[in-house]
Amino acid sequence: MIFRTENLVAIGFVVLGPIIGGLIAGVDRILTARMQGRIGPPLLQPFYDLSKLFSKRIAPVNRLQVPFIVSHLIFVVLTGFLFFEGSDILLIIFVLTLAEVFLVLAAYSTGSPYAAIGAERELLLMTAYEPMIILTLVGLYQAAKSFNFYEILASTTPLILQLPGIYIGLLFILVMKLQKSPFDLATSHHAHQELVKGLTADMGGPVLGLVELAHWYESVYLYAIVFLFFSSSMLAACIGLVATFFFVILIDNVTARVKWQAALASAWIITLVAGAGNLVPFYLITRGH
Amino acid sequence: MGGVERSIWIVHYDASSCNGCDIEVLACLTPVYDAERFGCIVTGDPKQADLLLVTGGVNNRNVEVLKSIYGQMPEPRAVVAIGACAYSGGVFSECYNVCGGVATAIPVDVYVPGCAAKPESILDGVLRAAAILKERRVALRSAPRNAKKGSTEEGARR
Amino acid sequence: MTNLLLLLIGVPTAFGLVALLLKRYEIRSVVVVMAALIQAGLAVAFAASVGGSLPWQSGPAPAFLDYIILGLELTIAAAIAIIGARKRRLIPLVLALVQAALAIAGEKWTGGIESERLFVADQISLLLVVLVGLVGGLILFYSSGYMKTYTEEHPEIKDRRRVFACVMLVFLGAMYGLVVANDLRLMLLFWEMTTLASYLLIGYARTQEAQKSAFRALNLNLIGGISFSLAVILLAAKAGTVELDKLQALGKAGGASLAMVLAPAVFLALAGLVKSAQLPFTSWLLGAMVAPTPVSALLHSSTMVKAGVFLLLKLAPVLSGTMPGYLVAFVGAITFLGASFAAVSQRNAKRILALSTVSNLGLIVTCAGIGSYQLVWVAFFLILFHALAKALLFLGTGTVSVGTGSLDVEEMSGLVVSMPRVTLLMIVGISAMFIAPFGMLVSKWAAMEAFINLNSIVSPLMIVILAYGSAVTVLFWTKWLGLLVKIPDPTAPRGLLEAKVTKQEFIAEATLAILTIAACVTFPFVSAHVVEPYLLATYQQAFGLNRGNAFVTVLMVVMTVVVPGLLIFLTRKPAAFSPAYMSGRPQGPGLSFRGSKATEKRVETRNYYLTEFFEEGRILGAGSGIALLLIVIIIGTVLL
Numbered sequence A: 001m002i003f004r005t006e007n008l009v010a011i012g013f014v015v016l017g018p019i020i021g022g023l024i025a026g027v028d029r030i031l032t033a034r035m036q037g038r039i040g041p042p043l044l045q046p047f048y049d050l051s052k053l054f055s056k057r058i059a060p061v062n063r064l065q066v067p068f069i070v071s072h073l074i075f076v077v078l079t080g081f082l083f084f085e086g087s088d089i090l091l092i093i094f095v096l097t098l099a100e101v102f103l104v105l106a107a108y109s110t111g112s113p114y115a116a117i118g119a120e121r122e123l124l125l126m127t128a129y130e131p132m133i134i135l136t137l138v139g140l141y142q143a144a145k146s147f148n149f150y151e152i153l154a155s156t157t158p159l160i161l162q163l164p165g166i167y168i169g170l171l172f173i174l175v176m177k178l179q180k181s182p183f184d185l186a187t188s189h190h191a192h193q194e195l196v197k198g199l200t201a202d203m204g205g206p207v208l209g210l211v212e213l214a215h216w217y218e219s220v221y222l223y224a225i226v227f228l229f230f231s232s233s234m235l236a237a238c239i240g241l242v243a244t245f246f247f248v249i250l251i252d253n254v255t256a257r258v259k260w261q262a263a264l265a266s267a268w269i270i271t272l273v274a275g276a277g278n279l280v281p282f283y284l285i286t287r288g289h
Numbered sequence B: 001m002g003g004v005e006r007s008i009w010i011v012h013y014d015a016s017s018c019n020g021c022d023i024e025v026l027a028c029l030t031p032v033y034d035a036e037r038f039g040c041i042v043t044g045d046p047k048q049a050d051l052l053l054v055t056g057g058v059n060n061r062n063v064e065v066l067k068s069i070y071g072q073m074p075e076p077r078a079v080v081a082i083g084a085c086a087y088s089g090g091v092f093s094e095c096y097n098v099c100g101g102v103a104t105a106i107p108v109d110v111y112v113p114g115c116a117a118k119p120e121s122i123l124d125g126v127l128r129a130a131a132i133l134k135e136r137r138v139a140l141r142s143a144p145r146n147a148k149k150g151s152t153e154e155g156a157r158r
Numbered sequence C: 001m002t003n004l005l006l007l008l009i010g011v012p013t014a015f016g017l018v019a020l021l022l023k024r025y026e027i028r029s030v031v032v033v034m035a036a037l038i039q040a041g042l043a044v045a046f047a048a049s050v051g052g053s054l055p056w057q058s059g060p061a062p063a064f065l066d067y068i069i070l071g072l073e074l075t076i077a078a079a080i081a082i083i084g085a086r087k088r089r090l091i092p093l094v095l096a097l098v099q100a101a102l103a104i105a106g107e108k109w110t111g112g113i114e115s116e117r118l119f120v121a122d123q124i125s126l127l128l129v130v131l132v133g134l135v136g137g138l139i140l141f142y143s144s145g146y147m148k149t150y151t152e153e154h155p156e157i158k159d160r161r162r163v164f165a166c167v168m169l170v171f172l173g174a175m176y177g178l179v180v181a182n183d184l185r186l187m188l189l190f191w192e193m194t195t196l197a198s199y200l201l202i203g204y205a206r207t208q209e210a211q212k213s214a215f216r217a218l219n220l221n222l223i224g225g226i227s228f229s230l231a232v233i234l235l236a237a238k239a240g241t242v243e244l245d246k247l248q249a250l251g252k253a254g255g256a257s258l259a260m261v262l263a264p265a266v267f268l269a270l271a272g273l274v275k276s277a278q279l280p281f282t283s284w285l286l287g288a289m290v291a292p293t294p295v296s297a298l299l300h301s302s303t304m305v306k307a308g309v310f311l312l313l314k315l316a317p318v319l320s321g322t323m324p325g326y327l328v329a330f331v332g333a334i335t336f337l338g339a340s341f342a343a344v345s346q347r348n349a350k351r352i353l354a355l356s357t358v359s360n361l362g363l364i365v366t367c368a369g370i371g372s373y374q375l376v377w378v379a380f381f382l383i384l385f386h387a388l389a390k391a392l393l394f395l396g397t398g399t400v401s402v403g404t405g406s407l408d409v410e411e412m413s414g415l416v417v418s419m420p421r422v423t424l425l426m427i428v429g430i431s432a433m434f435i436a437p438f439g440m441l442v443s444k445w446a447a448m449e450a451f452i453n454l455n456s457i458v459s460p461l462m463i464v465i466l467a468y469g470s471a472v473t474v475l476f477w478t479k480w481l482g483l484l485v486k487i488p489d490p491t492a493p494r495g496l497l498e499a500k501v502t503k504q505e506f507i508a509e510a511t512l513a514i515l516t517i518a519a520c521v522t523f524p525f526v527s528a529h530v531v532e533p534y535l536l537a538t539y540q541q542a543f544g545l546n547r548g549n550a551f552v553t554v555l556m557v558v559m560t561v562v563v564p565g566l567l568i569f570l571t572r573k574p575a576a577f578s579p580a581y582m583s584g585r586p587q588g589p590g591l592s593f594r595g596s597k598a599t600e601k602r603v604e605t606r607n608y609y610l611t612e613f614f615e616e617g618r619i620l621g622a623g624s625g626i627a628l629l630l631i632v633i634i635i636g637t638v639l640l
């Protein structure tokens, strides 16, 4: 019972998650640089950054900041653990919401004007992408008749063909979830400075390191969800993942930041048109009696 | 992984420069010079920065701001003063409100010469500061956690 | 057992009358606290004694009861008519007269019918009994402290605390009667009693606004009452019975017998929709927040609105799978979505709570309307968690608003510093409303899975509605939570505003918080031993969490409480704090910039309210329109 493959994968996620996530971030930065005609940092740059962040010394802004951030990380890791352990992914996504809430609360607690706006905007983005995430999982369930990661993985038909609209919707919100332009309005990896750093404005050193780490973990299982859409053949999966990854970075580099109105409205409309537009007929066709 | 000298996050403060040096600092980020090759990122937040890049001289108004920004940077940290103004006040040194170079407010580790400083030399200055950061990190590691650390060390001059 | 039940109904009522006679506040408050304790004890005792073999059934009604019920009903109608006449309000007068006329005319059909079982208590009834007992008792206890401060702070409002205490107690008695009555005539009597009681409580302050809200509540609920009367008459005329369990049995049998009872069931459901403040009837509950806090807490948590969903849940086996059932579900779904959207743009704490109540009730109504066994499971837990968390939040808000002098949530900014203990309890309440492991989200997740498994045409639509609605729920709750945990100055002294909090208030809130967490941890147990037997008996199918998911959810609850709690404890004394980044120009401790000439510019941040998108009037207006249309169609389908 303890040594099911699922458990090993889940433990593997906890151990290797940061390495994979960090490499994803490293490739991301190199690709971004190349798109801008630069050479860019070395592949291992995110790890240098993280190790540097953990070597810094900084006092917290208040008593709640650090507990909230650590909780954020713990719950993100736990979400991933349960995800790869084969628990109900719909339930887990609700747990992920909890992790996000901790991050937002950490920002709120500082009281800093920049962090406060960042927190508000992050919340707004959560509101914007949440419906699509739920529809994605319901769509996957409907196609594979399971909320278990491995059972969906084992489905023989390529899900992307059954759920093209849902995939498009997911792609759209992936940009938000990964804090990429044009939806990087809560915080940003680039030197936009009007919000200082928004959500992470008053986090420095190890505290920021924890946020980064959580972000890496998160990106791993987000891409794992993307993977599910192509899981019927290994080749398709690789191409699909790489294409998705490339697309997200491309969008990041060719768009300018939008206002919150546009972020919310566009995400909800895409969810409704592509997501629900795909799910509703698909559900009606495939429902059992 | 020796992160410190390969991951240099910069906060740039324009004290009272003529903007000449600022433009050269920004030039470092462009594809021609690509500071990110060395792991340099410009951030707007002193709490996330390792290096304070100051252009222009200090005047009576901004001396507090400069001190405050420096004070909010977590240890280990370093300061690079860019251009003649940041060294001594430069062409503005005789102005009624100018106190002098950056060193009148905060300890400076590296001076980058020029009016304006060239991007190549700015990058060079940043990398020298990175080496100083590395030393400080080693020193900080051996220092007890709560001991107050005097932040002035012999400023390397170029 | 019947005697215990009669005690349960009678004791609060009797204590209420005693309270009316006691002039001295001190003595009265002792009596009220005693009444609160005794009735809670009776409620638990009743639940424990009949809990072994459910459903519990009493014997038939005594022959004369018919006349007593009729007499009491006419008395209530007369009282309302007099109120209407004295206050020069035509609508309640007319409605009360219609109700009286129906009661008398209905005798022709209902008069001769003897009910075999006067009372029936199943698991749903017992859930309500326990909730009314515990939550209602705690609210009473709270009010003994709160009303003192309230009266002192509002000298302009006439001190009518005697009436207040009396009505609150009678209200609880009526609620007990309502949830165990099987004879619908008896249930109608209690139903009307709660209507009248809520009118009196909402109008407590006697200001113009209070009067207006009280009459709005009265009018709408009288309409619901008339629908109830019609249902009873229809049922008697068509099926020759006035008993709820017989109605359920006939409905479940399907075919011709379902057709016979569908119309009465639909009229009962309409009464339930009004009482549970669904669109387009929402306005009465939103207006009710002018009442003192204990009243809001009582109306929103365990009584009144829960009576509405209770009835709908009882009707679920009848409505399930029928056209009107689906339409009722859609009314609920629209209410759920509309109210959660509207809550985003609110700054008034009580209004946020009210709208979130409405939205949760909408979800419960949706579950009951579709009525699959899984959804009934969900509805059960939604009722449980919502009653506890919402009572806690209303009481907490009341306490906080006395401290800050405002109901504006922005004024609660930094509350974790100024009222740390109460804030902790509020955080438990808010978390229970929406954060993952706590009850509400588990219920929402289960609702989602239930919709998926329903395999019906309405499922995908419901899933989409739930997806949007729950996203917005996270938004408005987290916004509020964020304000509470804001710490403008980590070195400031703590607990400055907590001096005014009375002991009664704090004890009531703390108990509710503990009950909330306990419910979250023990809910797999409740599911296995209470809800699943009910579902098996009613639907011959049971739904429960599988072991893995139950484990995950309980683990989550524990972790959510333990992880931040432990971390906060471990880091309680950091060596130093670094001040927040103030663009290089901070001024002193706390959050302010130094302006020119060394003036201090305080930092003021306000939350987003997104009125562009979530304007309350527009949303509720549109929702009411659609809901009204649906209701017309519902009536049309059963009458034609």
Ligand code: SF4
Pocket: B016, B017, B018, B019, B020, B021, B022, B055, B056, B082, B083, B084, B085, B086, B090, B091, B114, B115, B116, B117
């Ligand atoms: S050193 Fe020269 S270019 Fe640079 S800020 Fe001073 S005056 Fe301008």
